[in-house]
Amino acid sequence: MSEAERTLVDKSESSSFEDLASAAAQEIEEAKLAEVAAAEKDRPAETKTEEWQDVLGSGSLLKKSLKQGDESTGLRPHRSDICRISYEVKIRDSGEIVEKRDQVKIYLGDNEILQGLDLALTLMYKGEECLLQIAPRFAYGDIGLKPGESLGLVGEVDSPKYSGPAIDSDTWLEARLELHDWTEEPEHETLPIAERMETGIRRRARGNWWYGRGEPQLAVQLYRRALDVLDESEGGITDPTPSGDIAPSSDALKALLEERMRVHNNMAAAQLKAGAYDAALQAVTRVLSCQPSNAKALYRKSRILSAMGRNSEALEAARAAAAAAPDDAGARKELQRCEQKATRDRSVERRLAKRMLGTDQPKPASPDKKPSRAKMLVWGSLLLSLLVGVASVLVYRYKMQEH
Template identity: 85%
Template sequence: MSEEERTLVDKSESSSFEDLASAAAHEIEEAKIAEAAAAEKEKIAEPKTDEWQDVLGSGALLKKILKPGKDSESRPNRSDICRISYEIKIRDTGDLVEKRDQVKIYLGDNEVLQGMDLALTLMHEGEENFLQLAPRFAYGETGLKTGESLGTVGELDGPKYDGPNIGPETWLEVRLELHDWNEEPEHETLPIAERMQIGTRRRARGNWWYGRGEPILAVQLYRRALDVLDESEGGITDPTPSGQMAPTSDALKALLDERLRVHNNMAAAQLKAGAYDAALQAVTRVLQCQPDNAKALYRKSRILSAMGRNSEALEAARAAAAAAPDDSGTKKELQRCEQRANRDRSVERRLAKRMLGTSDQPKGSPDKKPSRAKMFVWGSLLLSLLVGVASVLVYRYKLQH
């Protein structure tokens, strides 16, 4: 395989896609900001007063300071833990979307709407702002329907949205206050229970972004979850040769299970993003510890199919169906792989026949030899007829003379 072909198949190479997720998300965000700036510039119909600050220079993110913060040059940085309060409403109707007080978020992880995350990087301690968010920096083209999850930070089963549907053209207004912030602590200094809490919340938020068709942002959250769930002891990063985990404490076992769930989810997001090798690495880590994990085997089959490795995909699909025989998803995947394998065998047979010069006709069907025999018979009959006619003509000629 050439370098160019490998680049098309594997977007991550061997450097691990998840290690590049943060940088990739940042680059994509910059591109989206520039794109939104061009798209939204013509949509601002109403004039803004001098009180409003146009943060991006495009009218897509507007800011009005309601309460100045401390007179300091210090502002929060990416990954800092910010303590904030906010209230989100639909701009045109005033309907409440979500309200939170004294909640802690990790800045840069998109644990809140992207426009809010961006605005926080420009705020000082104690500052309170009034924001207007264009759809791109709010709920995007997907919008938010009544009854859908708000993806509230820190809650696995958070509240559902109960207001009117938010469409792809809906602007939001936000009251946002930054109380204070702290640097993120070293993960090694945190107890296992706190690691579990942080890792679970990041997985839940990653799932929310994945469900909204944003696999890159999902991978970013999953990667951040793995950072805090990592534990070098107890077999979490070094499973035993048999693939089974050595006996360990219940707390470490729970940490491992959560870590494997994150790897499984990240494989799905990387598959959706087209980073097939990275997705295969993620799902392989799960199977090293849990060889009969049906979800991991199912995703391995999907990844291998996307890579064109159909025979390996069929093997993984069979293993997934054996591990979860009653699961409809694994059954459908096995059927797809078997149909693909049958098509591949059919193509191989046709190619082999062409190479060997054999015919595709059934054994009992007539070939060209019977056709030539028939032509010979008809030719003989015609010749006999001509000879007969000639004989009659000769006989009559003799009688006349």
């Protein structure tokens, strides 16, 4: 585990803390948009197409109508509505085209398009066309976009790569956006399995794109939305028919289950990256309850438990992951890391135990097997002095006897 991972704070007091944070941010944005919408409604019609509208009041998202929409009903799309739109995004200063889409279907509020486009759609009427100036914060953010990176186009798992000049953290974009029409999102239980699979996969793919850009919380939102449409309904998922008696094939259910497991796995990785350890553990637990030998889930469980400081459980999960996928280099590396961590922990525990028991006192130095040269000189001098003394006594006694 990297130093950065070790210092992450567990923010997951509830399993959906990131949803609460994003919901609060969404409420703020929606409140601002509601104010702007009310002000715009009161303005004379002739001025609506002639001036830039500061959507959020901060100058970071400007909107100018090019063609008026149908305002007769006063209705605008809301979050989760399915909008059919066309748009072209350019770099504002150079005019280079970043991406262009015609008649594409998006779920409003799902972060399937740039946030600036998403916000502007909530202020548009059916048939309206507008021009937008979008600050980096509501475009490609601090990360930007480099040539060769994925555009993450909605509805495309293998999205095309960006081929224009680099978009930096201070690059403004300009977009032409048209709202053709919209419909409410249908109840998931009424959708055929094939359509549910398609929607779930597109949301997972977009979530993967956000995760790859270092935006785990946005990725989690997409993964949760994918699970909404992939979850089983009461009595099991069925392909709707007029009579309701045709059950789906086992292959369809198996494919749906596999897709759900992929989404749960990916969501666990994003939650781990965001520091939501409890929520991440819940996600892999759901996978392992259905697929106990899922190597990817076991690997991520080990990483999550390590981040939580539950090292012995992490080692157990790492061993299970390595057993489930013996040829997987990542699983082997994780097991090695956990084993090294366990060895270090045991060493620390032994040292602490010795200190507590007072058995860690240093041992006395053992005597030298051979006396050093200095010691030999000292002993030699003492012996010589002794011999001289004895000789003096003997000489004195001998002289006394002669007298």
